[in-house]
Amino acid sequence: MMNHILLIDDNEANRVTLSALLETEDFVVTQASSMAEARGLLTTASSFDLILLDRHLRDGLGVELIPVIRSRLPKAKIIVISGCSSAAEGNVAEDTDGVFGKGEHLDGLLDKIHALLS
Amino acid sequence: MTEQSRPTPDPLATVQLMAIADEIASTLRHELRNKFSSVRSAGFYIRRRLRGTEAWQADPRLEELSAIIQDEMGLANELLDRSGGPEHLLTRAVSPVDAQECVRRAVACTRIAGERAIDIAIDAQPGCIMADPRELVLAVRCLLENAAEATDAPGAVQVRAAPDASRYVIQVTDSGAGIPESQREAVFDAFHTTKSGHFGLGLNIARRIAQRYDGALRFCEASTGTAVALHFNLCQTELGSAGARP
Numbered sequence: 001m002m003n004h005i006l007l008i009d010d011n012e013a014n015r016v017t018l019s020a021l022l023e024t025e026d027f028v029v030t031q032a033s034s035m036a037e038a039r040g041l042l043t044t045a046s047s048f049d050l051i052l053l054d055r056h057l058r059d060g061l062g063v064e065l066i067p068v069i070r071s072r073l074p075k076a077k078i079i080v081i082s083g084c085s086s087a088a089e090g091n092v093a094e095d096t097d098g099v100f101g102k103g104e105h106l107d108g109l110l111d112k113i114h115a116l117l118s
Numbered sequence: 119m120t121e122q123s124r125p126t127p128d129p130l131a132t133v134q135l136m137a138i139a140d141e142i143a144s145t146l147r148h149e150l151r152n153k154f155s156s157v158r159s160a161g162f163y164i165r166r167r168l169r170g171t172e173a174w175q176a177d178p179r180l181e182e183l184s185a186i187i188q189d190e191m192g193l194a195n196e197l198l199d200r201s202g203g204p205e206h207l208l209t210r211a212v213s214p215v216d217a218q219e220c221v222r223r224a225v226a227c228t229r230i231a232g233e234r235a236i237d238i239a240i241d242a243q244p245g246c247i248m249a250d251p252r253e254l255v256l257a258v259r260c261l262l263e264n265a266a267e268a269t270d271a272p273g274a275v276q277v278r279a280a281p282d283a284s285r286y287v288i289q290v291t292d293s294g295a296g297i298p299e300s301q302r303e304a305v306f307d308a309f310h311t312t313k314s315g316h317f318g319l320g321l322n323i324a325r326r327i328a329q330r331y332d333g334a335l336r337f338c339e340a341s342t343g344t345a346v347a348l349h350f351n352l353c354q355t356e357l358g359s360a361g362a363r364p
Contacts, residue, residue, distance in 0.1 A: 013156035021163045034303065056148060059303050061329060083151045102155040103195030105188070106162045 003117045006041060008032045008062060009054040009081065018052070025110060035059045042072050049117055050077045052100075066095055077116040079109075129227055130259065133252040136208040137323045144326065145308040147198050154191045154198075161187035210250040212331075214355040217245040217254065217286050221279045224258035231263075234271035238262060243280035247350045249331045257327040260320040261290040261346055268294030268344060281352055289338055289347040297344050302337055324348065 005027045009015050012033070019029045030048070032038035035057050042048075042065070051069055053062045062080070069078055079098040097116055100109045128134070165184040168174045174181070221242040230236050247254065258277070265275040269292045279288040297305060304310055306325065311318030324346075325335040333350040 011152040011156065014152055014159065017156050017159035017163060021159060021166075024163070024166065036303075058306060060334065064334070083148060101195075102151050103192050103199070105192070106159060 002026055002028050003049040004028045004030065004047065005113070006030050006032060006038070006048040006051045008035075008038045008051065008057070008065070010034060010056075010058045011054075014054075021106065021110075022113075025113075027113075033058075035062070035065060038065055039068065042068055048073060048076050050079065050113060052079050052081060054081045056083060063096075070095065079112060079116070128229075130252065130256050133208065133256050134323075137253070137256060137327070138319060140208075141308060141319050141322050141326060145322075147201075150198060151195060154194050158188060158191040161191075210253070212248060212250050214246050214353050215249050215251045215254055217247045217279060217288070217350070218242045220247075220251055220254045221258055221277060221288060224255045224262060225277065227255070228259050228262040228266070230266050234266070235273075236266045236269055236271055237274045238266075239274055239276045241276075241278045241280075245279070245281045245286040246353050246355065247286050247331065248353045248355070249327075249350070253327045253330070257324040257348060258288055258290070260324040261288075261348070264320045265290050265292035265294075265344070268292045270294070284352055286350045286352050287347050288350075289345055291338075291340055291345040292343040294343045296340070296342070297337075321346070 005022055007015055007018055007022070007029055009018070009031075010033055015031045015033065019031060022029050030041060032041055036059055051065075051073075053065060053069075055062050066078060069076060077097040078095075079100055080096045082099055082101050098112045100112065161184055168180065221240065225238050225240050228238060262275060262277060269275055273293050275293070276291045277288065278291075279286070281287075305321055307318075308322050309318045321335065328335045328348050328350065331350060333348060335346060335348055338345040338347050
């Protein structure tokens with residue numbers, strides 16, 4: 001069964017490129033462009049196995065969704081996408097399963113996702 | 119110019135200039151990072167799809183150019199990280215702050231453009247927040263000035279500030295035409311303004327200050343006009359004399 005990823009990012013180009021990449025890795029990807037859209041999907045949509053969450057969204061801090069995700073989908077993994085070059089500089093202390101810096105190599109992101117969903 | 123006619127200096131001039139610079143620099147960094155990231159992801163995708171194909175093997179420059187995209191975008195991101203921002207220009211003095219006093223100070227130094235007849239009604243209860251008081255005053259003033267701009271003269275703006283469970287909430291309500299639900303996200307876009315001569319950064323500055331202190335800026339339900347509220351965590355620390363006043 002294919003794993004289902006919810007990609008939450010307010011930048012359309014990022015969503016298009018990351019979705020394309022994840023789909024070639026045989027993931028099903030659903031996109032959300034805002035906190036509001038993500039909240040709606042988390043309330044109504046079927047289960048997600050992993051959430052890729054941009055830290056800064058137009059309508060708020062993406063990390064504010066973490067308690068909602070943990071409550072609604074306790075088994076789902078969460079990777080926060082930080083704007084910094086590396087995860088270490090992202091300084092994300094929240095309850096996450098991983099942090100990916102936008103400057104990091106994308107092989108690293110795919111490895112993290114595969115490891116979490118294996 | 120005589121002593122009497124000299125305009126009163128703005129007590130928040132420096133902190134406001136720093137906040138504007140911070141907002142512009144942060145917005146540019148965020149936008150550039152997004153663009154670098156999407157270019158890098160697109161290059162990475164193309165590389166994965168083409169690798170092993172005849173075209174890829176026939177032209178070694180494809181490998182080289184693909185590596186350049188990845189490396190250059192990575193270096194550009196590092197450059198952004200190293201560039202930092204204007205934050206270091208403002209030495210923050212974070213301490214337990216008397217939020218009620220900060221709200222009063224914000225009302226006192228709010229500037230109504232064109233000296234229009236806009237009253238500010240204040241109802242502020244005691245509460246303690248961990249913040250730099252100058253930034254808290256600035257955040258509230260940004261909301262008040264934004265609300266005043268949206269209100270026709272003569273009119274009124276209301277600010278209510280009080281503890282609510284573990285939070286301290288500062289709500290500013292105008293009596294303007296209101297903002298349709300569909301346009302609410304857009305008002306948080308940096309440089310979004312419908313008024314000439316404005317940066318369109320007031321709400322962004324208020325939101326960034328709130329977020330800096332683990333708070334938030336949100337729209338609220340309002341029967342008329344628009345209501346926005348700053349939410350901060352109440353702190354249990356006793357107010358000290360150094361940090362109590364802005």
